[in-house]
Amino acid sequence: MTVEVPKKRITEYSKIAPEDVEELIELTKDLKGLKVVHVNATAYGGGVAELLYTLVPLMEDLGLNAKWEVLEAPNEFYNVTKKFHNALQGAAIDITDEEFKLYEQINMENAKKLDLDADVVIIHDPQPALIPVFKEGNYIWRCHIDTSSPDKDVWERLTQKMKGYYKKALFHLNDYINSPFDNIGIEFPPSIDPLSEKNRTLSKIELSDIINRYSIDVEKPIITVVARFDPWKDLFGAIDVYREIKKVLDVQLLIVSAMAKDDPEGWTFFEDVLRYAGTDKDILFLTDLKGVSHKEVNAIQTISTLGLHTATKEGFGLVISEMMWKGNPVVARPVGGIKLQVDDGINGYLRYDIKQLAEAAIDIIKDSEKRKTFGINAKETVRKKFLTTSHLKRYLKVISEVANETI
Template sequence: MRVKLPIRKINDYNTVAKEEVEELIELSKELKGLKVVHVNATSYGGGVAELLYTLVPLMNDLGLNASWEVLEAPNEFFNVTKKFHNAFQGADIDISDNEFKLFEKVNKDNAEKLNLDADIVIIHDPQPFFMPLFKDGKYIWRCHIDTSNPNFNVWNKITFKAADKYSKALFHLNEYVQEPFKQIAVEFPPSIDPLSDKNKQLSKKVIEEIALKYNIDLNRPIITVVARFDPWKDLKSAIDVYRILKEKVDIQLLIVSAMAKDDPEGWILFEDILRYAGTDPDIHFLTDLKGVGHIEVNAFQTISTVGLHTATKEGFGLVISEMLWKQNPVVARPVGGVKVQVIDGFNGFLRNDIKELADAIYEIITNESLRRQLGKNARKVVKEKFLTTSHLKRYLKVIKEVIS
């Protein structure tokens, strides 16, 4: 299924990254008319979809012929690929022969059904990984997962079967690269869109209206976690951190999430986390089920005193950069891509233990001058490394290399 795309203009980014815009315009001159197709599992929910809603339209504005296709598959397929996702992150999971056959069949069906006639096809994550087996072309694999320590039984069974069909493999960090991709791997961090509804500057009136609608008190400190309901996000630890702090500070905890179509496990975990939180009125569950969209997420991050991220595994965690962009420090566990966004003591704190996480947040909440300095540094880090323009430049360079 082809995704309908919004219109994005590269010149709009002159307000935040003028030099990079000029580089992009120059770099794209040799790629005019080049047909590029992105393929992933869902058009809604999760970081990959958000990235593509910005990157694909901007590729078009730069003169490429870019499009985005989404897999058509039954729920059973997404149950299987969620197991792949967890196994790639190290979970001790077995994949049955029938599950493997379903994965292969859905990939074959989609290779025949989707419009993959292009100069370059960019495959995102494991769900469409086998498609090059059934359709000739030049392929790039974009892995958005922390594969630093995968379950090699599952990893090898999947990756070795189709790896030779790919010209390049893009990973968030070099430490995620495993065989059979070491010869074609590129370190490739993602980005946030500073002009999107989720990251643009909101008026004070809009922010206050959203806070009132969701019963959030702007006069008390706010800890915000933005994460999917996924076992690796460890949201129970976030609640534990809040409960430690609640004994000393009158705080609120916002748990902000979206229910992704390709993650059936998320609904089960959502119910589990709700039960764990109990009836505390200062723990707010803010999801798309309650009408939360990108503007609302923006408002919640903007009004936050501090961001919290308790994930035990994290491919990158763009929600970190989103929070930092709004000049708020982040306290997080030093995992995956989190540790290249949060610089300990500069724009937040990296801690492992629940009590240490709580202590770091307490220090930020009770030291206004520290909080301001961390927040100032926070935006600076994102501007230098993790904006859309930097990400798009990396894509154009890789595409140019594969084509030539």
């Protein structure tokens, strides 16, 4: 299925990142008309879809023929690929021969029916990773998850099928690059779009409307977690941190999420977290089930006192950069790509233990000057390193390299 994307103009980013825009225009002079196709699992829910909604139209505006294809698959397929996801992040999970056969079959079917006739095809994450086995082309694998210590058996079984079909493999961190991608792996952090509905500056009227709609008490400090309902995000831990803080300060915990199509187990985990939170009126669950979309997430992050992220595994965690872009400090566990974003003691705190996370949050909430300084530093970190324009430059350089190899 081809995803329709909105029109975007690279010149709109000139005020935020003028040097990046100039370099992007120069980079694409020799790439005009080049067809690039992105393939992923879903058009909605999760960071990959959000990235593509910005990157694809900007590639088009720069003169590339950029398209975005999404897999067509039954729920059983996504149950299997969720197991792949967890195994690649280190969980000990057995994937049966039947499950692997279903995985191969869906990849084969999609290789035949998706529009993949292009100069370069970028495959995102494990779900469509075997498409190159069934369709010739110039492929790049873009891995968005933490593969630093994958389940050995699952990793080898998957990557041995992938071996030899990819020209480049892109990972958030060098720590995630494993055999057989040692020679083609590249450190490749993602980005946020500062002009998207999720990150643009909102008016006071827009903020007030959302505050009232969801009965958020702005008189109390607001601790916000933005995360999918996934065991790796440890939302139980986030609630535990809140409860520790609550012993000292009267605060609210906002848990913000969307239910992704490619994550069936998310519903079960959602119910478990709801039960764990109990009837505490200062814990608010704000999801797409209540009409929370990108604008609402933006508003909630904007009015937050700080961001909290308790994931025990995290490929990158774009929600960290989103929160920091709003000028807010973040308290998080030092895992995966979070370590690239949060500079301990500069724009937030990195702690692992529940009580230490709570103490760090209390320190920021109580010290308004520190909170302000951390917030300024947080926004500047994102501006320099994690905006769309920087990400797009990295993509164009890799695309050019792969395309030129075959000319």
